[in-house]
Amino acid sequence: MYEPNVVGDWHEYDEHAGLRVRVHRLEESEPPRGRDDAAAGLTYFSARVTIENRGSGHFGVQLEDGQIDVRVGPDGEGAFIDWRNSQFIEGFDVYPLRRATAVLYAAAPEAALTQVDIQIHLRVDEEWTERRLWAGGIGILETTNATACQTAAPGSLSHQVTAFLKDQTEPGPTTP
Incomplete structure (x- = not known):
């Protein structure tokens, strides 16, 4: 079993030399196009997922809805993910020394935000990578x-x- 990453840490993929990803900027943040009615009474937060290419060739990357899972609190309950406000990476070629960033907006009870786990299942050049987890929290x-x-x-x-x-x-x- 692998160790989870801490929010802000880079994870390098062994199967794709030079490609690395990180989840960072986990913070309370209101969505740009307004709150979703389904998130009434919940606290919004955002996180960024950055994919960087430090290799010599380009990689076609995809990070869309369904490839990100967010769990909060000690029991790992699912957070409400606001797909309408989130920005994904849909079939983008990341060339050497370049980055692509997705911005995820989610909501959960405020008391549960001290423990946030974000799991990423990245697709690179039509191949699925292993799922990776970043653990962190807001207000710690x-x-x-x-x-x-x-x-x-x-x-x-x-x-x-x-x-x-x-x-x-x-x-x-x-x-x-």
Whole structure:
């Protein structure tokens, strides 16, 4: 079994040298042509799927409705996908050093948006690739190593290193 990608990570396809894809910009966003009546009471969000060609030849790619599945919340319930507002890639040739991007609009209960899984089943040159999953969420606070060091106990090694680096970056006394 493969590991899911994190939203923002690139996934390279072994069977298509140079071709890679990523799901990114997962954010709350209203659709450009207005809300669908079926999404009443739900929170809209969007995600981008970018396909990039770093190889030497071109690839014919297709990413349309039915090739994207969105699940939300801890139980993996299906999100409402707004096909009318979404923009897909329908039989496009991606040449070397070029990209093509699809924009997906979906809606789900706001409480479920902290866990969003987006599965892509890309079609390249009339062949289906394996399904790949990107996991992420909206409104999740990211912790960084700097944040972890700042909250460390005063006697810990990480606190000592942080204090040392802070002392090194502060300007010292000036001499006349």
